[in-house]
Amino acid sequence: MSENVSEKKTLKFAFVAIIVLIACVLAIALLKRYKTEVTPNEMGNIAEFQTDVIYGDIKIKTNDDAFSHDAIEEDSCNNEVAEYLQKNVQKGDTIVHISHGIGVQTLLMAKLVTKSGRVYVFNPSKKYVDAINESAKANDFESRIFASALGMSNRSFSGLLVHKNNFPAISGKIESADYQIPTGYSAMTIDVSSVDEQLPNLQNINVLRINVNSDCSDIIRGAKNLIAKSPKISIICDFSVENYTNFGIFNELENQGFKIYVIHSDGSFLKPITTSELKDVKNGHLLIKR
Numbered sequence: 001m002s003e004n005v006s007e008k009k010t011l012k013f014a015f016v017a018i019i020v021l022i023a024c025v026l027a028i029a030l031l032k033r034y035k036t037e038v039t040p041n042e043m044g045n046i047a048e049f050q051t052d053v054i055y056g057d058i059k060i061k062t063n064d065d066a067f068s069h070d071a072i073e074e075d076s077c078n079n080e081v082a083e084y085l086q087k088n089v090q091k092g093d094t095i096v097h098i099s100h101g102i103g104v105q106t107l108l109m110a111k112l113v114t115k116s117g118r119v120y121v122f123n124p125s126k127k128y129v130d131a132i133n134e135s136a137k138a139n140d141f142e143s144r145i146f147a148s149a150l151g152m153s154n155r156s157f158s159g160l161l162v163h164k165n166n167f168p169a170i171s172g173k174i175e176s177a178d179y180q181i182p183t184g185y186s187a188m189t190i191d192v193s194s195v196d197e198q199l200p201n202l203q204n205i206n207v208l209r210i211n212v213n214s215d216c217s218d219i220i221r222g223a224k225n226l227i228a229k230s231p232k233i234s235i236i237c238d239f240s241v242e243n244y245t246n247f248g249i250f251n252e253l254e255n256q257g258f259k260i261y262v263i264h265s266d267g268s269f270l271k272p273i274t275t276s277e278l279k280d281v282k283n284g285h286l287l288i289k290r
Contacts, residue, residue, distance in 0.1 A: 037186045038160065041149070044130035051138065055082070058107045061134040063127070072104060081209075081236060081285050083267025085109060088234070092116040093206040096195060096226070098152045098219055099123050100161070100170045100212050103132040109209070110141040117144055120199060124151035124161050124190040125169045151192040154222035160187040173214040194222030203229035210237040217249035227256075235288040236263070241279055250275045253288055261287040 049061040052072055060072060082105070089095070089112040097106050097119055110119045123129050126149040136145040151159060151174045160179055163172035165186050174192060181187050195208075208223060208230075210216045216237045220227070227233055235258075250260060254275060261269035263285045273281070 038181070039186065039188050041124070041126050041189050041191075044127040046130065046134060049131065049134055054104055055108055055111070058111055059135060059138040060103060060107060061131050061138060063131060072102060080263045080265050080267060081105065082108060083265070084236070084263050084269070084285075084287070085112060085207075085267075087267045089113060089207065094202070094204070095119045095207040095209060096199065096202075096205055096223070097121045097209045098195070098212060098216075099209070100125070100128075100172060102128055102170065103135055105209065105211060106132055106145065106147075107135055107139065107141070109207070110136070110139070110145050113144060115143060119145050120202070121145060121147040122150045122152050122193075122195070122198065123147065124149065124172075124174070124192075125188070128169070148198065149191070150198065151190045152195060152219045152222060153192050154194055154218040156191075156193045156197060159190050159192045161190050162187045171213050173212075195219070196223055196225045199226060202226055205230045205233055208233060208235045210235070212238065213240075213243075215243045215245075217244075220249050220253070231290065233289070235286075237286050237288070239278070239281060239286045240283045241281065244278075247275045247278050250278060250288075257290050258288050259290070261289075263287050 044063050049063050052060050052062050054060050054072065062072060085105070085108060089109060091114045093113045094117060095109050095113065097109065099106065099121060100123065106119060106121050113119060121132060123132065129147045129149040132145065132147045136142050151161060153174060158177045160175045160177060161169055161172040162175050162179065162181060162185055163169060165184055169188060172188070174190070203226070205226065208227070210219055212219070220235065254260070259272035260275070260278070261272050262281060263269050269287050
C-alpha cells in the first residue's frame with residue numbers, strides 16, 4: 001500500500017516537474033520573441049559566403065548570418081519590377097538604388113546597364129553591402145556597382161533600423177536614434193543621409209529605384225535636386241497604402257509634371273492614375289515618370 005502511495009507521489013512530482021519545465025521553455029521563447037535589443041551594424045563574415053544563382057546566370061553571394069536563401073527566393077519573385085527592368089533598362093544607363101534588400105535587383109540592374117552603366121546602391125546594413133560587393137566581384141560588376149552602407153532620408157542623422165523580432169532587416173523602417181522601440185521589436189544602429197548629399201554632382205540618371213518597406217516620401221524629397229537634373233528619370237517604388245498617412249509626395253510629383261502608373265505582372269504600365277486613386281491600389285509597385 002505504501003509503495004503505491006510512494007509511486008503515485010513520484011508520478012505526481014514528475015508530472016509537475018514536466019509542467020514546470022514546459023512553462024520555463026515557453027517563457028524563454030516568449031522572452032526571446034519580445035525582447036528588445038539594439039545591435040551594432042557590423043560587417044559580414046566574407047569567409048562564410050556561399051554562392052547562389054539568380055536570373056539564370058547571375059551569381060549572388062549568401063551568408064546565413066546575414067540573410068537566408070529564402071530571402072533571395074522571395075526577392076527574386078518580385079517579378080513585375082524585374083520584368084519592367086528587363087524591358088526598359090538600357091546599356092549605359094545610370095541607376096540609383098535605395099534598398100533594404102540583399103542585392104537581387106541591384107545585380108540584375110548591373111547586368112542590364114553593362115560595363116558602360118552605373119548602379120549606385122545605398123543600403124543601411126553593412127552585412128548586406130558586404131554581400132553586394134562580393135557578388136559584384138563574382139560577376140565582374142565591380143566597375144559598375146558602387147555600394148554604400150547608408151540608410152536614405154531627407155537629411156543626415158544617426159538612426160535605427162527597427163524591425164520585428166525574428167524578421168530580417170529588409171522589413172525594417174528607419175527611425176531616429178532616440179526612438180522608443182516597442183515591445184517585440186529590435187533595432188540596428190545605422191547612419192542615415194540623403195541622395196543629394198551623397199551624389200551632389202550626379203545628373204541625368206535614368207532610374208531611381210526605391211526598394212523599402214515604408215513611406216518613401218523623405219527619400220524622394222532628399223533626392224529633389226537629382227530629380228530636377230534628370231529629365232528622363234523613372235522613379236520605381238514599392239507601395240503599400242498602410243504605410244502612408246497622406247499622399248503629399250505624389251501630389252508634389254504630379255505638380256512637377258510626373259504621372260503615376262501601376263506596374264503590372266508582365267512589366268507593362270497602362271494609363272496613369274491620379275493621386276486620389278492610390279488608395280484603391282492597396283499594394284503594388286509604382287512607376288512615376290514625366
